[in-house]
Amino acid sequence: MTTFAELTTxxxxxPIARFIEPTTRVGVIEAIEEADAKGLPLCVIGGGSNMLVSDAPFPGVVVRDARRAITVPDEAAPVEGGDRTVHVNAEAGCNWDDFVAFTVEMGLEGVEGLSGIPGTVGASVVQNIGAYGQEVGSSVESVEVWDRKDKRTVELTPDDLRFGYRSSALKSSMYVAPATPAAEFFPTPRYVVLSVTFALRHSATGTxxxxxxxxALGVEVGDRMETRAIRNAVLKVRASKGMLEDAARYLNPAMEGTKR
Structure with missing residues (x-):
């Protein structure tokens, strides 16, 4: 039986009564729908960071999205009119730092300062993660979610998502008031992230x-540097503070395959 101890940083x-890792979009939705239809406690988990869980048995369903694809819809489209925007879509289960590494390798600017943050793409927009002068909400074009209340998929815009400091409409849908869980949904938001589309900029340098x-880079705030150099510096600074997760956790059978 899988335990939260195996899944969290x-x-x-x-122990978890039922642990499911859907490999398809339909599978994710069906797993959520089945738990909700049966009135079972539901916990949709990403990388397991920022989670403190009781040692008591969890009597419900834990869903971890096993879809980790990253696609570039604009890849075949030529740059027109000087617009250097490139859209990149990532499935919710994609490891966040894998996504950042992919964008830097693609020569894209926008999330390099968020290197090394543990978790998944899906969780990144729930928390509106931020570090070193960037927030994920600044690069989000849209988020596809499953609405557990209306039982349909919805495409949410940044205006819908109401990003704030480490917050979003997704996160607030779990609460009726600050620190007061909503019995209907907690510990999983009303809106479960299926995928995120980012609007990044085709540039080998970032601010x-x-x-x-x-x-750390020997420059001034506001200077531009290669995104690879920024990413490497962020990883070194985070490591010096003990803020990088233990890579050995991915040797755990329960975590195998969740990070490239």
Missing amino acids: IGVGG VGYGQLAK
Whole structure:
């Protein structure tokens, strides 16, 4: 039986009654729908970071999206009128740092400062992760979600998502008031992320937007540097603070295959 201790970065948490890893979009929706229809507690989990779980048995369903594809819809389209925007779509189960590495290798600017943050693409927009002068919400074009209440897929825009400091409409849908869970949905939002489309910029350089990062790179805040250099500097700074997750956790059978 799978336990939360095997799935979370903190390494604590009790046994799970049913653990499902759907490999298709339909499979994700069906797993959520089945749990909701049966009135079972539902926990949709990403990389298991920022989760402190009781050691008591969890009597419901834990769903971890096993879809990790990244696609570039604009890849075949030529740049027109000087617009350097490139759209990149990632499925919710994609490891976040895998996504950042992919965009940097593609020569795209927009999320390089968010390197090394644990978790998944789906969780990134729920939390509106941010670091070193960037927030994920600034690069989001749209988010496809499953609406557990209306039982349909919805395409949400940044206006719909109401991004704030480490918050979003997705996250707030779990609460009736600050720190007060909504019995109907908690611990999973009303809107479950299926995929995210990002609007990034075709550029080999990015802006150094944070003092500590600028110091590590030997430049001034606002200077532009190669995105690869920014990513490497972010990873080094995070490592010096003990803010990188233990890579050995991916040797755990329960985590195998979740990161490239």
